[in-house]
Amino acid sequence: MGRAVAIMGTGQTHHGKRFDVSYPELVREAVQRAFEDSGLSPEDVDAVVTGTMPSMMEGIALNHLYLADAIQVVGKPLLKTETCGSTGMSVAHTAFYWVAAGLADVVLAVGFEKMYEGDSQATMTTVADPWIQRSFVAGAPGIFAMQSNMWIDRHHIPAERLREAAAVISLRNHDDAFDNPYAHIKARISLEEIKDSRIVTYPIRRWDVCPNSDGACAVLFMSEHKAKQMANPPAWIKGVGYRGDESYLGDSDKVRWNTAIDAAKEAYHQAGIVNPRRELDVAEVYNPFTFMELLLYECFGFCDFGEACDLALQGTFSRGGDLPCDPSGGVLCTNPIGATGLIRVAEAAMQVTGKAGAHQVDGAQLALAHAMGGVSQFNGIMIVGSQQ
Amino acid sequence: MTKEYRTLHTTVNLPYELAFGATLTRFFDGLSAEKILGTRCPKCSRVLVPARSFCPRCFIDLDDWVEVGQTGTVETWSLVSYEYIGMAKTPPYITGLIRLDGADVSFTHLIGGIDMSSIDQVQSRLAIGTRVKAVWATEKPGSIFDIEYFVPI
Numbered sequence A: 001m002g003r004a005v006a007i008m009g010t011g012q013t014h015h016g017k018r019f020d021v022s023y024p025e026l027v028r029e030a031v032q033r034a035f036e037d038s039g040l041s042p043e044d045v046d047a048v049v050t051g052t053m054p055s056m057m058e059g060i061a062l063n064h065l066y067l068a069d070a071i072q073v074v075g076k077p078l079l080k081t082e083t084c085g086s087t088g089m090s091v092a093h094t095a096f097y098w099v100a101a102g103l104a105d106v107v108l109a110v111g112f113e114k115m116y117e118g119d120s121q122a123t124m125t126t127v128a129d130p131w132i133q134r135s136f137v138a139g140a141p142g143i144f145a146m147q148s149n150m151w152i153d154r155h156h157i158p159a160e161r162l163r164e165a166a167a168v169i170s171l172r173n174h175d176d177a178f179d180n181p182y183a184h185i186k187a188r189i190s191l192e193e194i195k196d197s198r199i200v201t202y203p204i205r206r207w208d209v210c211p212n213s214d215g216a217c218a219v220l221f222m223s224e225h226k227a228k229q230m231a232n233p234p235a236w237i238k239g240v241g242y243r244g245d246e247s248y249l250g251d252s253d254k255v256r257w258n259t260a261i262d263a264a265k266e267a268y269h270q271a272g273i274v275n276p277r278r279e280l281d282v283a284e285v286y287n288p289f290t291f292m293e294l295l296l297y298e299c300f301g302f303c304d305f306g307e308a309c310d311l312a313l314q315g316t317f318s319r320g321g322d323l324p325c326d327p328s329g330g331v332l333c334t335n336p337i338g339a340t341g342l343i344r345v346a347e348a349a350m351q352v353t354g355k356a357g358a359h360q361v362d363g364a365q366l367a368l369a370h371a372m373g374g375v376s377q378f379n380g381i382m383i384v385g386s387q388q
Numbered sequence B: 001m002t003k004e005y006r007t008l009h010t011t012v013n014l015p016y017e018l019a020f021g022a023t024l025t026r027f028f029d030g031l032s033a034e035k036i037l038g039t040r041c042p043k044c045s046r047v048l049v050p051a052r053s054f055c056p057r058c059f060i061d062l063d064d065w066v067e068v069g070q071t072g073t074v075e076t077w078s079l080v081s082y083e084y085i086g087m088a089k090t091p092p093y094i095t096g097l098i099r100l101d102g103a104d105v106s107f108t109h110l111i112g113g114i115d116m117s118s119i120d121q122v123q124s125r126l127a128i129g130t131r132v133k134a135v136w137a138t139e140k141p142g143s144i145f146d147i148e149y150f151v152p153i
Ligand SMILES: [Zn+2]
Pocket: B041, B042, B043, B044, B045, B046, B055, B056, B057, B058, B059
């Protein structure tokens, strides 16, 4: 794993429709908060890593160049990494690699998106190849609805039980979002309203889907010797894993989804985790759709294949359960895509350093952060802990 | 009342001319002639559709062309009921992954020719495992819509 690396500060914008700020001002808001949280200043930073969804989301190509001033990059090397939904996790991994390799001591990772400024689904569809898949993927809901239907069929999940479990997941995320000051969607909805909401792409209903958000997130990664000079508690990177599939959706199995299974296994191996449900205290799973959250529990070994609905209904993944998931309200309530994976990392770091405020999981010491991306093609994991 | 801020309305309109290359050219020539073509990998023995010039797992060149069936089995599907700019088709429509007979991977296309007025109507004709067959368009210029859709048999 190279040198030990710690997260020493995080910053998020208030996510939502942010027409009160231009794109650079939005990014600056997150970066300033990360500096305030860490006690660092721009001159302490050796290098910067950034990421977004396709730049045409806001119609500005290579938008990290436009946003360089807001990131305070003057005099620093600047990288951009893009993997669609998993961009934020790729940004975190890239920053980690840089410090772990011994080539930098302090790296600023920033993810950002202003989804209210373009047509998000039309933009995302351009990620698919132009010959075959682009005409059929129907944005993110189309892809993940197909994957969800495969999962439902494979495990013979009865329709009513499935709808109940998905609604419980949706309600939990929406309720939890009220405890997160940065969350976008704050909606008091009932289980019945969720279950009866209109179908977007079967089996996905209105309240099974994440919003489009404007938002940014910044995280500071730091080498061991620098981190130990700081007064703040560090969140240590315990393990990372990242895997990719072929670009054609039909080329690989998306239920026993190897990129998710193997990315988690790799991270568990590095972190010395044998039983994730028992050993992890909290997980921030990339959950833009309720069904995908359930599918991913199984791929991450939080439960056996076919078990996720039953355990979700028992409260296993709620606060107070065996493994609380997405106490921030998750992607389901906040999704500025280029930032979203990095928000998972920031939230995991906040949990293990006791900084999560009203959505703090008591005594959390080991947390998993995850993001998925591509045309249902990539999965990345980062595990952080309070102990080195 | 919250303050209204100014916004700039703008569009980026860029034309492209994308090269198919030899392999996809032959694949789309096949569609024009009402044939669905794949290539077989000599190493993993999989028949890949659409045809590829190399195997994405074995990473070796492929030139063993095979015509696969125009019938297949639905691997998964989704009823699309929402709209965004630039969609290839106006909703509602059904998008699916179809394992064509003789292929070892699934092919994305539309499933049609059935009543889509409600999810119950759709589910009375369509499920994972349903057998479907290609319905060819009248005009076949060599695009993915040379196949209009796959219809449940
Ligand atoms: Zn092969």
